[in-house]
Amino acid sequence: MNVSSASPRWHTLVATVENKPGVLARVAGLFSRRGFNIHSLAVAPTDDERFSRITFTVDIEGTPLDQVVKQLDKLINVVDISELNPAHSVERELMLITVEVGEYRKELMEIVDDYRAYVLSEGDDRLMLSWSARPARLDELEERLRPFGIVELQRTGRVALPSLDN
Amino acid sequence: MSTNPTNGGEALVRALECEGVEVMFGLPGGAILPVYDPIIDSSIRHVLVRHEQGAGHMAEGYAHATGKPGVCMVTSGPAATNVVTPLADAMLDSVPMVCITGQVPLAAIGTDAFQECDTTGITMAVTKHNFLVTDPQDIPRIIHEAFHIATTGRPGPVLVDIPKDIVDPVNPRSAMTWYEPDSVPMELPGYHPQTDGDPALIQEAAELIAHAERPVLYVGGGILKARAAEPLLELAELLQIPVVTTLMARGAFPDSHELCLGMPGMHGNYTAVTAMQRADLLVSLGARFDDRVTGRLDGFAPDAKIIHVDIDPAELGKVRQYNVGIQGDCKVVIEGLVDITKKLGSGAQADRSAWRSTVSGWQEKFPLTYEQSLPGDKLKPQFVMEQLRDGNPADTILCSGVGQHQMHASQFWRFDHPYTWINSGGLGTMGFSIPAAIGAKAGMPDRRVWAVDGDGNFQMTAQELVTATVEDIPIKVALFNNSYLGMVRQWQEMFYDERFSEVHLSDHVPDYVKWAESMGAVGIRVESPEEVAPAIAKANEINDRSVVIEFVTDARENVFPMVPAGATNSDVVVDPSQQHLLDDTGGES
Structure with a gap:
């Protein structure tokens, strides 16, 4: 079972939307004009190219989740929307991170091995790593790498699917 | 049109006919020009407005009065931005409406072309849905989808933005093969309004x-x-x-x-x-x-x-x-x-x-009440509204602007039939009443249509009375002229220590009678109580032109009861003459 890494005020929504120009703008515009907060957002076409799947992490402090879901569902291009129960879903996020190596290559490589991260690119004094995991585990790796000096970092925002054990 | 359309422009007009459109309101311009050519041969009556905002509110008034979707059509850029207000109005009051806007040619979109604006982007927040059409072959289907979305579920405005090249017969990109709009499945996988209650x-x-x-x-x-x-x-x-x-x-x-x-x-x-x-x-x-x-x-x-x-x-x-x-x-x-x-x-x-x-x-x-005017006072707006009510049959359609006159109309008119009251409730759009009344009259030509308006409102959209004259859609206007933005004045009086800031319009200009006459309407000025009923009767006898009665009303008059902003409804303020009765009922439940 996966325990949600998010704080209780964060909820994960998944929406199937029509894969058409402007749909992301409609979704984002709705969040902004109704005062809803998005914590993270990931969007890409599904196996059926007519549709895209959006995974939102929403901050529902101040706005009932029910209202966010219903307003999103009213958008004509939103085909389906539901909340993922954190107890019955799997969440992953990918991080690319470039760090300073300096004189601590050995210590850095120990962390890389420890987390089974990938080295994607190597410079004289920098390493670019890739790792995908539960978002809280990414936070953890990020904190462990911070003392080395983070040059650049990009996270994808979380994606999620229902788990199969329920 | 008899032959089947072969290009997007003809297809658009034919598709509107297929949706049962009888009247539309609009104003042509560069990007929508190719669509206005087939309009000449169409069964649809096109009402040429003086400002695109008027077209939008007319479409709303038409929809309110008839229950059918209102349709307006305007060109790109500034015309599209001019209909944003009516779209927002229709959105907040759930008015079924379809708005067609011209757009610059597909290849020019995004280049800051002449009269280009991002119409679908701008109107996303004020429409139930909008479309940017990129293929003329889609036009009949999308028009059908637009009417379906506008009229089903919670009704609302739908905008269809159409680039010039796909409707212009001289452009090969406009070529299409006609099909009936409802002969193909709609492509709305995310739209399934539910009507049956559990x-x-x-x-x-x-x-x-x-x-x-x-x-x-x-x-x-x-x-x-x-x-x-x-x-x-x-x-x-x-x-x-x-x-x-x-x-x-x-x-x-x-x-x-x-x-x-x-x-x-x-x-x-x-x-x-x-x-x-x-x-x-x-x-x-x-x-x-x-x-x-x-x-x-x-x-x-x-x-x-x-x-x-x-x-x-x-x-x-x-x-x-x-x-x-x-x-x-x-x-x-x-x-x-x-x-x-x-x-x-x-x-x-x-x-x-x-x-x-x-x-x-x-x-x-606690009946509705007000103090009668004393000799020499200006007219009490409540008195005028009562006279207007008593001088008209119950099936009269009453349209209103926004402000004190709107509240007095809602309070003092007697509404005994559905679809006889048309106003801008959610958005509170000043200037709504005259174009909305024209739209209602266009849809219900056999009914008497009165617009009640304030002087601030009137100055925003009065030019549409020219449209009413030229298009022979005569309406009657009861203009409550107190020389103020009255509702704002009321708030400044009650909540800003009577510090009146920018609410006095003018005691002298414009001359509403001359203005009405210059637009082809009859203008009447009424200043004393005994003139009120005869003026209304006279206006009701004139059916070949619009009539504007300017009632010169008392600016000191406020709308009561009132629940002050921020107060609960238990703290309702009644007419000053009744306030002592409230104090007696404190313990009643």
Whole structure:
């Protein structure tokens, strides 16, 4: 079972939307004009190219989740929307991170091995790593790498699917 | 048109005909030019407006009066931005409307071309949906989808943005093969409005009503959209429950009915406001707990359980948590409530005699009132509104602008028929009334249509009276001229220590009679009480032209009752002449 890494005020929504120009703008515009907060957002076409799947992490402090879901569902291009129960879903996020190596290559490589991260690119004094995991585990790796000096970092925002054990 | 369209422009006009469009309101320009050519041969009557905002409000007025979708068509850029206000208005008041806008050619989109703007981007937040058409072959299907979305579920405005090249027959990109708009499946996988209410919830609601001792039917504009005035009357009479009709629902339940308490809210009458406030159950039918109705929310109807019926599921629980929330069409749900109530039998209903006598006590004690003018005073707007009401048949369509005159109209007119009251409730758009009245008259040419307007409103859209003259759509305008932005003046008087900031328009200009005459209308100025009724009678005898009666009214007159902003509805301020009665009723419940 996966325990949600998010704080209780964060909820994960998944929406199937029509894969058409402007749909992301409609979704984002709705969040902004109704005062809803998005914590993270990931969007890409599904196996059926007519549709895209959006995974939102929403901050529902101040706005009932029910209202966010219903307003999103009213958008004509939103085909389906539901909340993922954190107890019955799997969440992953990918991080690319470039760090300073300096004189601590050995210590850095120990962390890389420890987390089974990938080295994607190597410079004289920098390493670019890739790792995908539960978002809280990414936070953890990020904190462990911070003392080395983070040059650049990009996270994808979380994606999620229902788990199969329920 | 007889032959089948072969290009996007002809296809657009034919598709509108196929949707049953009889009248449309618009103004041509560069990007929409190719569509205006086939208009010449179309069965659709096109009304040429003087400003695109007018086209939008006319389409709204037409839709309000007829129940059919209003249609407007304008060009790109500034024309599209000029219809943004009517679109927002239609969005907030759930008015079915389809707006066609021209757009620069596909290849020019994004290049800052002449009269280019991002119309779909700009209107995304003020439409139920919008489309940018990129292939002329899609035009019949998208037009059908636009009308379907505008008129089903919770109605609203839909905009279709059409680049010039796909409608211009000289451009090969406009070529298409015609098909009937409804002959192909719609491509709306995410749109499935639900109209049937859940029977178990309807049963639960009927039982909750049966147990209520102090219930109120809180009726909103959704009743009119659902064409549910008849079943509402049956339900109210069956249950003998008092009814309040919101600003958007005036006429949905007859004001002359003994169960009708009139309008609730910020300027509602004392009984409607107080009955809701003291109720143990509010049955909200097509209403949305708007802030003008609830006042301060945490003090609104504190003892009331809530049954909330709305076709839009997002309204359920948006503002006030419900005990029973039913997503569904008001007509279907009310018919269900009637059936179950009949099955429960009259013995199942709680004793409401004490409630009815309390309510009628309030009605007797706090009728709408105002002080009559003294000799030499300017006209009292309430008096003029009463004269206007008494000088016209009950099926007169009354359109209103926004402000004091709007509230006085809602208060002092007697609405006994649905679809006789057309106003801008949600957005509060000044300048709404004249174009809306023209749209209503275009849709209902045999009905008498009066626009009530304020002088501030009039100066925003009066030019559409030129349209009314040229297009032979005569309306009557009751212009309440107090030389002020009256409602703002009222707030400054009451809440800003009478510091009047930028609310005085002018005592001298414009000359409304000359202005009316210059637009081809008859202009009449009325300054004394005895002239009021004869002027209205005279206006009603003139049917070949529009008439503008300027009533010179008393700027000191305010709208009462009033719930001050930020106050709860328990703190309603009544007419100064009744205020002492309120102090006597402090302990009453």
